[in-house]
Amino acid sequence: MASATAAGTGPSPEGPPVPVAPKSRRSVTGTRRTVAALFLLPALVLLGALVVYPIGYSLIRSFYDQSGDAFAGFDNYEALFTDDGIRTALKNNVVWVVFAPTVATALGLIFAVLTERVRWGTAFKLVVFMPMAISMLAAGIIFRLVYDQDPDKGVANAVWVGVHDTFAESSAFPKAHPGRQSPLEPAGGGAFVTKQPVALGETVVLPLVGVAPDRMPDGAKQAAPAEPEDGRITGTTWQDFTRGKGSGTPGGVDSTELGYPGMRIEAVKDGEVVASATAAGDGTFTLPAEADGALLRLPADNFKEPYNGLDWLGPSLVTPAVIGSYVWMWAGFAMVLIAAGLAGVPRELLEAARVDGASEWQVFRRVTVPLLAPVLAVVVVTLMINVLKVFDLVFIIAPGSSQDDANVLALELYRKGFASDQPGIASAIAVFLLLLVIPVMWFNVRRLRREVRR
Amino acid sequence: MTTDAEPLATTAPPAPERTARAKQSLGSRLAEAASGGLVRVFLMVVGLFWLVPTIGLLLSSLRPSQDVAASGWWEVFTKPSQLTFESYGELLKNGDITSSLLNTVAITVPATVLVVVVGALAGYAFAWMDFPGRDWWFLAVVGLLVVPVQVALIPVAELFGKIGLFGSVVGVILFHVGFGLPFAVFLLRNFFAEIPRELLEAARLDGAGELRLFARVVMPLGGPAIASLGIFQFLWVWNDMLVALIFSDSGSQPITVALQTQMRQFGNNIDVLAPGAFISMVIPLAVFFAFQRQFVSGVMAGAVK
Structure with a gap:
C-alpha cells in the first residue's frame, strides 16, 4: 500500500496515484509475443532467481534441521518462541515497531506543520531530511560517538551531565575518607x-x-x-x-x-x-x-561520586538509544511526506475554522490531523515495514557487550544464518518476517489491481 | 507519475490570514507573535539537535587521534589549532580503504545502470505490449515490493556458492539488481503508461522497430522517472552494508563493510572510522543536494523499500 499511496501525495493529490493507461492498450506496435518475452526476460529471470526462488527455498529450508538433511517439522518455528536470543529479539522488535514509527511520524507531523510558519522552513527541512541520504553505517558511527559513555567525549552525556549538574550540586571530594588514627x-x-x-x-x-x-x-x-x-x-x-x-x-x-x-x-x-x-x-x-x-x-x-551520565549503550538503554538514532534518520522522511500531504489540504478549511474562533491547537487537532489521516497511515505503515528489517543500526551502534540486549530479528537471522551456522532457524525467522509483511503485500496488489483494470 | 513530486522547497501558500487578523484583538495578536517566536526558537533548537551528531563526526575526523582519545570534539571551538587533515591523509594511504572505495563505485554504478535498463525494458513491455496475463504478471512483480532482503540472504548465498559468484563484485551487483527491480518496474511501468499513445504510433508509422522505439522515444520521455529511480537506487546501493557484508569478500568489499570490520576496536580507531564514514557520506550527500527533487520523489514512490 505504502508505495502506491505515498506516490499519490504529490503536488496534485487529486490526480490518480497510479496513472491509468489508455483504454485500449493493445500493443501500438502490434508486437509479436516473442518480442514481449525478450523485453521481459531479463527482469523475470533476475526476479525469479533472486527474489521468488529464495522465498520458496526459505520456506522449505525452515522445515529442515541444521544440516538440512532431516525433516524437522515445526521445530525451527518452535525455537522462535523458546530460544532466549530470539525471544529477546522478538520483544525488542515489538518495542521497535510500536515506538520508532510513531515517534518519527509524530515528529514529522510537528515539523511539517511548524515549518509552514517560518521563512527558513526549507532550510530546516533540508537539515532534518539529510540523514536519509547517508548510510546506516555512517549514522551508526555518528551515534556511537554521540553515545560515548565518557561525558568528556560523548555529546549526549556531556549535555545530560551538564543539565544534571545545574540542578544537583556536584561534590568536590569524591574519594575522601579518614586516614588511620583519625578522630x-x-x-x-x-x-x-x-x-x-x-x-x-x-x-x-x-x-x-x-x-x-x-x-x-x-x-x-x-x-x-x-x-x-x-x-x-x-x-x-x-x-x-x-x-x-x-x-x-x-x-x-x-x-x-x-x-x-x-x-x-x-x-x-x-x-x-x-x-x-x-x-x-x-x-x-x-x-x-x-x-x-x-x-x-x-x-x-x-x-558523592561525580555524576557520570547515563550508560546509553548499556543493557537497559541500548534499544531506546538505537531507536533514537533511527528517528534521527527517518523523521525527515515522515516530515516530507506529511508536508506534501499538507500542501494539498485546502487552506479555506483551516481559515474557516480560524474565523469561527478555533485556536491554532483546535485547528491542528480537529481539522489538519483528520485531513492528513491517510498520509499519516501511509507513513506509519511504511516505517513499520522498514523497522521490521532494521539491522545495520543495531549491528553498528550496540557494542558487543550489549548486542544480545539490543537484538532484533533481522540481526538474529544474520547471526543464526551466518555466524552460528543454523540455516534452519534463520530460514524460519525469514519466513516469519515475510509473513508479517504479507498483509501489506496483499493490500498493494489489491489496490493496484483495481487501477490496472480500470 | 511521481516524478514531479514535492521537492523539499515546497512551502504551502501563506495562509490568507489577513481577513481573520483584522478581527483579532490586540491581545490575541500579541499571543500569536509570542507563539511565532516560540515556534522559531523550537525549530532552531531542533535543527541544531539534528545537525550536532553530524558536526561531531566531521570535527572528530579533523582532530589528531590523541586529542580524540583525550577530549570531546567541541574542544576545537576553544582550540581551533587542533584541526588537521592528518587522519584523511593517513586514511588515503590505507590500501584497504582506498580499494574498498573503488569497490563501492564498481558495485554501485553497474547496479544502478542495470536496474534502470532491465526495469525499463520490463516496464515498457508491461505498459505497451500485449501478451497473455500481462496485468497479472505486473501485479506479481508489485507484490514483491515489500519482500524483505533478509529472506533471500541464505538461499542466494547458497546459489552464488554453487555458481561461483560468492565473494565477487558481480554477485553483490546482481543481488541489488534483483531487489531493486520490483520498484523499478512498478515506477517505470506507471510512468511509461502515461506517454501519449499518438507519440508511439507516430514513431511506429515512421518505421521504427520495437527496440528503436524503446531507445529513441520511450527512454527519453521517461527521463524524470528514470532520474528518480536512478538516484534512489544509487543511494540505496552505495549505502548498503548488509548485502555486501554477506556476498562480498575482503577483496570485493565496499567501504561500508571495510569500516564495519573496524567497529570491533571502536574507541581506538576513531581516526580511521570518522574520516572513513565522512568520505563514504560525501558522494551520497552531494547527490542528495544536487538532485533533491528527484530524490524526494524517489523516496516518496519507494517508501516501502
Missing part, C-alpha cells in the same frame, strides 16, 4: 562523624585523605590550624597527606597540606543538626555556641 569514623551512608563530642573553645581537627591532587578544588589553599575562640568551636578540615612524605604528622596540620574549601560540617546532637558551617580555603571553619557538646559530622553530600 573521625564512618557514620553510614557515606558520611563521617567525630568519635568524641566537641566543647566550646576547643579547636577541632577533621583530617581526611584520598583526594587525588589533580581533583582538589581550585580554591584550596595551604591548610591552617584554627585559632581557638571563646564561646565558639573552631576547627580545620584538610587533606592530611604530604606527597612523598606519607601523611606528614598524622592528625597535624602541616605546611605542605591543603585545606578542603567548601566542605560542609554539621554539628549533630541526638540526631538533630543544631549548627552547620562551611570550610574556608585554608580548611578552617567556625561553629556557634549551639554546637557545644555535639558530634561533628561531614555529611555524605561532600563525598
Whole structure:
C-alpha cells in the first residue's frame, strides 16, 4: 500500500496515484509475443532467481534441521518462541515497531506543520531530511560517538551531565575518607562523624585523605590550624597527606597540606543538626555556641561520586538509544511526506475554522490531523515495514557487550544464518518476517489491481 | 507519475490570514507573535539537535587521534589549532580503504545502470505490449515490493556458492539488481503508461522497430522517472552494508563493510572510522543536494523499500 499511496501525495493529490493507461492498450506496435518475452526476460529471470526462488527455498529450508538433511517439522518455528536470543529479539522488535514509527511520524507531523510558519522552513527541512541520504553505517558511527559513555567525549552525556549538574550540586571530594588514627569514623551512608563530642573553645581537627591532587578544588589553599575562640568551636578540615612524605604528622596540620574549601560540617546532637558551617580555603571553619557538646559530622553530600551520565549503550538503554538514532534518520522522511500531504489540504478549511474562533491547537487537532489521516497511515505503515528489517543500526551502534540486549530479528537471522551456522532457524525467522509483511503485500496488489483494470 | 513530486522547497501558500487578523484583538495578536517566536526558537533548537551528531563526526575526523582519545570534539571551538587533515591523509594511504572505495563505485554504478535498463525494458513491455496475463504478471512483480532482503540472504548465498559468484563484485551487483527491480518496474511501468499513445504510433508509422522505439522515444520521455529511480537506487546501493557484508569478500568489499570490520576496536580507531564514514557520506550527500527533487520523489514512490 505504502508505495502506491505515498506516490499519490504529490503536488496534485487529486490526480490518480497510479496513472491509468489508455483504454485500449493493445500493443501500438502490434508486437509479436516473442518480442514481449525478450523485453521481459531479463527482469523475470533476475526476479525469479533472486527474489521468488529464495522465498520458496526459505520456506522449505525452515522445515529442515541444521544440516538440512532431516525433516524437522515445526521445530525451527518452535525455537522462535523458546530460544532466549530470539525471544529477546522478538520483544525488542515489538518495542521497535510500536515506538520508532510513531515517534518519527509524530515528529514529522510537528515539523511539517511548524515549518509552514517560518521563512527558513526549507532550510530546516533540508537539515532534518539529510540523514536519509547517508548510510546506516555512517549514522551508526555518528551515534556511537554521540553515545560515548565518557561525558568528556560523548555529546549526549556531556549535555545530560551538564543539565544534571545545574540542578544537583556536584561534590568536590569524591574519594575522601579518614586516614588511620583519625578522630573521625564512618557514620553510614557515606558520611563521617567525630568519635568524641566537641566543647566550646576547643579547636577541632577533621583530617581526611584520598583526594587525588589533580581533583582538589581550585580554591584550596595551604591548610591552617584554627585559632581557638571563646564561646565558639573552631576547627580545620584538610587533606592530611604530604606527597612523598606519607601523611606528614598524622592528625597535624602541616605546611605542605591543603585545606578542603567548601566542605560542609554539621554539628549533630541526638540526631538533630543544631549548627552547620562551611570550610574556608585554608580548611578552617567556625561553629556557634549551639554546637557545644555535639558530634561533628561531614555529611555524605561532600563525598558523592561525580555524576557520570547515563550508560546509553548499556543493557537497559541500548534499544531506546538505537531507536533514537533511527528517528534521527527517518523523521525527515515522515516530515516530507506529511508536508506534501499538507500542501494539498485546502487552506479555506483551516481559515474557516480560524474565523469561527478555533485556536491554532483546535485547528491542528480537529481539522489538519483528520485531513492528513491517510498520509499519516501511509507513513506509519511504511516505517513499520522498514523497522521490521532494521539491522545495520543495531549491528553498528550496540557494542558487543550489549548486542544480545539490543537484538532484533533481522540481526538474529544474520547471526543464526551466518555466524552460528543454523540455516534452519534463520530460514524460519525469514519466513516469519515475510509473513508479517504479507498483509501489506496483499493490500498493494489489491489496490493496484483495481487501477490496472480500470 | 511521481516524478514531479514535492521537492523539499515546497512551502504551502501563506495562509490568507489577513481577513481573520483584522478581527483579532490586540491581545490575541500579541499571543500569536509570542507563539511565532516560540515556534522559531523550537525549530532552531531542533535543527541544531539534528545537525550536532553530524558536526561531531566531521570535527572528530579533523582532530589528531590523541586529542580524540583525550577530549570531546567541541574542544576545537576553544582550540581551533587542533584541526588537521592528518587522519584523511593517513586514511588515503590505507590500501584497504582506498580499494574498498573503488569497490563501492564498481558495485554501485553497474547496479544502478542495470536496474534502470532491465526495469525499463520490463516496464515498457508491461505498459505497451500485449501478451497473455500481462496485468497479472505486473501485479506479481508489485507484490514483491515489500519482500524483505533478509529472506533471500541464505538461499542466494547458497546459489552464488554453487555458481561461483560468492565473494565477487558481480554477485553483490546482481543481488541489488534483483531487489531493486520490483520498484523499478512498478515506477517505470506507471510512468511509461502515461506517454501519449499518438507519440508511439507516430514513431511506429515512421518505421521504427520495437527496440528503436524503446531507445529513441520511450527512454527519453521517461527521463524524470528514470532520474528518480536512478538516484534512489544509487543511494540505496552505495549505502548498503548488509548485502555486501554477506556476498562480498575482503577483496570485493565496499567501504561500508571495510569500516564495519573496524567497529570491533571502536574507541581506538576513531581516526580511521570518522574520516572513513565522512568520505563514504560525501558522494551520497552531494547527490542528495544536487538532485533533491528527484530524490524526494524517489523516496516518496519507494517508501516501502
